[in-house]
Amino acid sequence: MSVWIALATLVLLAAVVYVISAPLRAARAPQRGQSAQRDELEAARAAKYREIRDAELDYRTGKLSDEDYKAIDGALRAEALEILNRLEALDDDEDDAERQVTPEAP
Amino acid sequence: MAALGRACLPLALVVCVYGIGASLYGVRARRPEWSDSGRRAVYALAGVLTVAFAVLESAFLRSDFSFNTVASTSSLSTPTFYKAAAVWSSQEGSLLLWAWLLSLWSSLVLFMTRNRLRDVTPYATSVLLGFGGFFVALMMFYATPFASTHPAPSDGVGLDPLLRHPSMMIHPPMLYSGYTLCMVPLAFGIGALIARRVDAEWIVSTRRFALAAWFFLGIGILLGARWSYAELGWGGYWGWDAVENASLMPWLTGTAFLHSLMIQEKRGMLKVWNVSLVLATGILAIMGTFLVRSGILSSIHAFGGATLGVPFVALIAVLIGGSIYLVVSRRGMLRTEHRLDSLLSREAMFLGNNLVLVGLCFVIFWGTYFPLISEALNGHEALVGPPWFDRYTVPLALVLVLLSGIGPVIAWRRATWASARRNFRAPLGCALMTLLVLLGVGVQQKPLAVAMFCCAAFVLGSVGQEFWRGMRVRGAIAHEPPPVALLALVRRNRRRYGGYIVHIGMAVLFVGVAASSSFQHATELGLSPGQSTHVGAYTVRYVKPTATITPKYDSAHTGATLSLGAVLDVSKHGRHVSTLRPSQGYYDSGDPSQGSVGHFIGGQAVSHVSMDAGITRDVWSAIAPNIDAPRLRRIMSAANKTIPLVRPDEGMIAVAVMARAYMQNPPTAQFHLIVSPLVMWIWIGGLIVFGGALVAMWPAPGMLRQRASARAASRAAARRGLARA
Numbered sequence: 120m121s122v123w124i125a126l127a128t129l130v131l132l133a134a135v136v137y138v139i140s141a142p143l144r145a146a147r148a149p150q151r152g153q154s155a156q157r158d159e160l161e162a163a164r165a166a167k168y169r170e171i172r173d174a175e176l177d178y179r180t181g182k183l184s185d186e187d188y189k190a191i192d193g194a195l196r197a198e199a200l201e202i203l204n205r206l207e208a209l210d211d212d213e214d215d216a217e218r219q220v221t222p223e224a225p
Numbered sequence: 226m227a228a229l230g231r232a233c234l235p236l237a238l239v240v241c242v243y244g245i246g247a248s249l250y251g252v253r254a255r256r257p258e259w260s261d262s263g264r265r266a267v268y269a270l271a272g273v274l275t276v277a278f279a280v281l282e283s284a285f286l287r288s289d290f291s292f293n294t295v296a297s298t299s300s301l302s303t304p305t306f307y308k309a310a311a312v313w314s315s316q317e318g319s320l321l322l323w324a325w326l327l328s329l330w331s332s333l334v335l336f337m338t339r340n341r342l343r344d345v346t347p348y349a350t351s352v353l354l355g356f357g358g359f360f361v362a363l364m365m366f367y368a369t370p371f372a373s374t375h376p377a378p379s380d381g382v383g384l385d386p387l388l389r390h391p392s393m394m395i396h397p398p399m400l401y402s403g404y405t406l407c408m409v410p411l412a413f414g415i416g417a418l419i420a421r422r423v424d425a426e427w428i429v430s431t432r433r434f435a436l437a438a439w440f441f442l443g444i445g446i447l448l449g450a451r452w453s454y455a456e457l458g459w460g461g462y463w464g465w466d467a468v469e470n471a472s473l474m475p476w477l478t479g480t481a482f483l484h485s486l487m488i489q490e491k492r493g494m495l496k497v498w499n500v501s502l503v504l505a506t507g508i509l510a511i512m513g514t515f516l517v518r519s520g521i522l523s524s525i526h527a528f529g530g531a532t533l534g535v536p537f538v539a540l541i542a543v544l545i546g547g548s549i550y551l552v553v554s555r556r557g558m559l560r561t562e563h564r565l566d567s568l569l570s571r572e573a574m575f576l577g578n579n580l581v582l583v584g585l586c587f588v589i590f591w592g593t594y595f596p597l598i599s600e601a602l603n604g605h606e607a608l609v610g611p612p613w614f615d616r617y618t619v620p621l622a623l624v625l626v627l628l629s630g631i632g633p634v635i636a637w638r639r640a641t642w643a644s645a646r647r648n649f650r651a652p653l654g655c656a657l658m659t660l661l662v663l664l665g666v667g668v669q670q671k672p673l674a675v676a677m678f679c680c681a682a683f684v685l686g687s688v689g690q691e692f693w694r695g696m697r698v699r700g701a702i703a704h705e706p707p708p709v710a711l712l713a714l715v716r717r718n719r720r721r722y723g724g725y726i727v728h729i730g731m732a733v734l735f736v737g738v739a740a741s742s743s744f745q746h747a748t749e750l751g752l753s754p755g756q757s758t759h760v761g762a763y764t765v766r767y768v769k770p771t772a773t774i775t776p777k778y779d780s781a782h783t784g785a786t787l788s789l790g791a792v793l794d795v796s797k798h799g800r801h802v803s804t805l806r807p808s809q810g811y812y813d814s815g816d817p818s819q820g821s822v823g824h825f826i827g828g829q830a831v832s833h834v835s836m837d838a839g840i841t842r843d844v845w846s847a848i849a850p851n852i853d854a855p856r857l858r859r860i861m862s863a864a865n866k867t868i869p870l871v872r873p874d875e876g877m878i879a880v881a882v883m884a885r886a887y888m889q890n891p892p893t894a895q896f897h898l899i900v901s902p903l904v905m906w907i908w909i910g911g912l913i914v915f916g917g918a919l920v921a922m923w924p925a926p927g928m929l930r931q932r933a934s935a936r937a938a939s940r941a942a943a944r945r946g947l948a949r950a
Contacts, residue, residue: 142261
C-alpha cells in the first residue's frame with residue numbers, strides 16, 4: 120500500500136512539474152495576447168455599444184423624451200466613433216509594425 | 226491514504242510559493258513565459274487540492290477512522306448522505322474545501338483571461354495564490370485534515386446532530402463558493418491598482434465572477450436561514466447571529482458593487498468607490514470565514530476552535546493596510562471621467578442604493594463586532610440583540626426596496642420630470658391600491674409592515690410596467706406575439722431584465738419577512754395529552770405522546786438514540802387543518818461516566834421541528850419533553866447501576882423501557898407554537914432572486930461569435946450607422 124502511495128505522490132509531483140514548466144520549456148512564442156491599450160479600447164467600445172442600446176430601449180419604453188434621446192444618442196455615438204477611430208489608428212500602427220517585422224514574399 | 230493527503234499539502238504550498246514568484250518575476254522582467262508558468266501553477270494547485278479533497282472525501286465515505294477528522298465527525302451509523310457532507314463539518318475539512326474551491330474558481334478566471342489583461346493577471350495570480358498558500362499553510366501547521374491515529378478506533382463520534390439536515394449538504398459549499406469567488410474581483414482589483422490599469426476592463430472581465438459570488442453567497446445565506454427555521458428549535462429564520470451577519474455583509478457590499486460597476490462601465494465614474502467596494506467585499510468575506518473558524522464571537526454556527534485567530538487577524542490586517550495604501554497611492558489615476566448629469570437619473574438612483582447598502586453593512590458590522598469593541602474599550606463583552614438591529618435595518622430596508630422600484634423607471638444620464646411623472650403613475654397606483662386594501666382589512670397597527678407592503682407593490686408595479694412596455698416595443702418592431710416578444714426581450718437584454726427579476730424577488734422576499742415578523746402569533750407553554758391551546762386563529766390540541774428508539778438507523782436519518790415527541794392536532798374554527806409531530810432527539814454522548822444507559826441519551830438534545838407550511842401561513846411546532854421526570858430518572862438510575870457498560874444491548878432495552886414509561890404516563894411537555902403568515906414567500910422570493918441572477922449571468926447569445934468578429938465589426942460599424950453622428 121505504501122509503495123502505491125509513494126508512486127502516486129511521485130506521479131502527482133511529475134504532473135505538477137510538467138504542467139508548470141510547459142511555458143518555460145516551449146520555444147518563446149510570439150505574444151498571443153493583445154496590447155493593454157487595445158483591451159481597454161475594446162472594453163470601452165463594448166460598454167459604449169451597450170449604452171447606445173440601453174438609451175434606445177429607455178427611449179422606446181418612454182423613459183426619455185425625444186429631445187433628450189436625440190441629445191444623448193448623438194453624444195453616445197460621437198463617443199463611440201471616437202473610440203472606433205482610436206481602435207482604427209491602433210490597427211494601422213499594428214499593421215505597420217507587422218509589415219516592418221515580416222518582409223513581403225517575393 | 227492519509228500519507229497521500231499529507232504529501233499533497235507541502236506540494237500545494239510549494240506550488241503556491243513558486244507561482245507567486247514566477248508571476249511577479251514574469252510581469253516585472255517582461256518575461257511572459259514566467260507569468261504563464263505562474264498561471265499554470267494555479268491549475269496545478271487545483272489539481273493537487275482535488276487529489277487531497279478526494280482522499281479526504283473517500284476516507285469519510287469508507288468510514289476510515291484512522292483519519293482523526295473522520296473519527297471526530299462521522300460514525301458507522303451516520304447515513305451515507307451525511308457522511309459525504311461531514312467533510313466540511315470539521316474545521317480541517319472546511320479549510321480544505323475553502324482552498325480547493327478557491328483554486329477551482331481561480332483556475333477558471335485565469336483560463337478565461339489568459340489572453341487579456343496581461344499586465345494585471347500576474348498580480349491577480351499572485352494574490353490568489355497568496356490566499357491559497359495561506360489556507361494550505363493553516364492546514365499544514367494548525368489544523369491538518371490528514372492527521373491519523375493507529376490503531377484506528379472501531380467507530381467515530383458521529384456528525385453533530387444539528388447538521389443532519391439536507392440544507393447542510395449544500396449550505397457550506399454554497400457559502401464557501403461565494404466567499405472564494407469574492408477573492409477573484411479582490412485579486413483583480415489589487416492587480417489593477419498595482420499595474421495602474423484602473424479602466425473598466427478588469428471590472429468587465431471579473432463582473433460575471435462578482436455576480437457568481439453574490440449568487441452563491443445569497444443561496445448559502447438563504448439555505449442557512451431555511452436550516453435555522455426548520456432545524457433549530459427557536460422558530461426564526463434570522464436571528465442577527467454573528468455568523469449570519471458575517472455572510473450578509475459581503476453580500477450587501479457585493480450588491481452595491483454590482484450596481485455601481487455599471488456606472489464605471491458606462492460613464493467612467495466611481496472608480497475609487499468601486500475598487501473600495503471590491504476590496505471591502507473580499508476582506509469581509511475573509512472576515513466571515515474568520516468568524517466561523519476562529520470561535521472569537523459566540524454563535525450557534527461557530528463550529529471552529531479558537532486556534533486560527535492569530536493568522537487570520539494577521540491576514541486581515543495586511544489586507545486592510547495594503548488596500549488603503551493602494552487606493553490612496555493611486556488616487557490620482559482613479560479620478561472620475563464624468564460627473565452626474567442629473568439627480569434624476571439612474572446613476573443617481575444607483576448612488577442612493579449604494580449608500581443605503583453600505584449603510585446597512587456598517588450597521589450590521591457595528592452590531593456584530595460591538596462585543597469585541599466594547600470588550601477592548603472597557604473589558605466587558607456587551608451584546609446587541611435583534612431589536613437593536615431591527616431599529617436601524619428596517620428603515621434602511623424600506624428605502625432600499627423603494628429605490629429598487631424607482632431605478633428601473635428612470636433613464637440613464639437624465640430623465641425629465643414629465644417622463645418621471647408618466648412612469649411613476651402605474652407603480653404609485655399599485656402602492657396606493659395596496660395601502661387602501663390593507664387599511665380596509667384593518668392592519669394599520671403595524672405601520673412599518675404596511676409601508677413595506679406598499680413599497681413592494683410599488684416595485685412590482687414599476688418592474689411589471691417595464692416588462693410590459695419592453696414587450697410591446699419588441700412585439701411592434703419584430704412583429705412577434707407577446708410571449709415570444711417577452712422572451713426575446715429578456716434574451717437580448719439579460720443583464721437589465723435579469724436584474725429586474727431580482728428586484729421582483731427581493732420585493733417578494735421582503736413581503737414575507739415583514740408579514741411573518743409583524744403578524745406572527747407565538748406561544749410557549751406546557752401541555753399534557755388532551756389539553757389544547759389557541760395560537761392566533763388556530764387551536765392546537767396535544768393528542769398523544771410519541772417515543773421511538775433508534776439504536777442504529779432511523780428513517781429520518783436523525784441518528785438519535787431516543788426520540789420523544791407528540792402528535793398535535795391543528796384545527797381552525799372546528800375544522801381539522803393538519804397533524805403535527807414535533808419531537809426531540811436525544812443523542813449518544815459516548816461518555817461512559819454518564820452510565821451504561823445514561824450515555825445513550827446523555828449527548829446533545831436536538832429539537833425536530835414539525836410544521837404545516839402553506840402559501841398563506843406556516844403552523845410551526847417544537848417540543849421540549851420532560852426527560853428528567855422522576856419516573857424516567859428512576860428507571861435510568863436503576864439501569865445504570867445494574868447494567869454493565871459492556872452490554873449495550875441491555876442498555877438499549879433499558880432505553881426502550883424508558884420510552885414505554887413515557888408513553889404510558891407522559892409528563893407535561895413544553896411546546897413552542899408559532900403561526901406565521903407568508904413565510905413561504907421568503908423562500909419563493911429567494912428562488913425568484915436566484916432565477917433572475919442566473920438570467921443576468923448567462924452569456925448573451927452569440928457573445929463568443931461577437932468577440933471573434935469584434936475587430937471587423939468595429940470597422941464596419943464605423944462606416945455605417947455611427948458615421949451619421
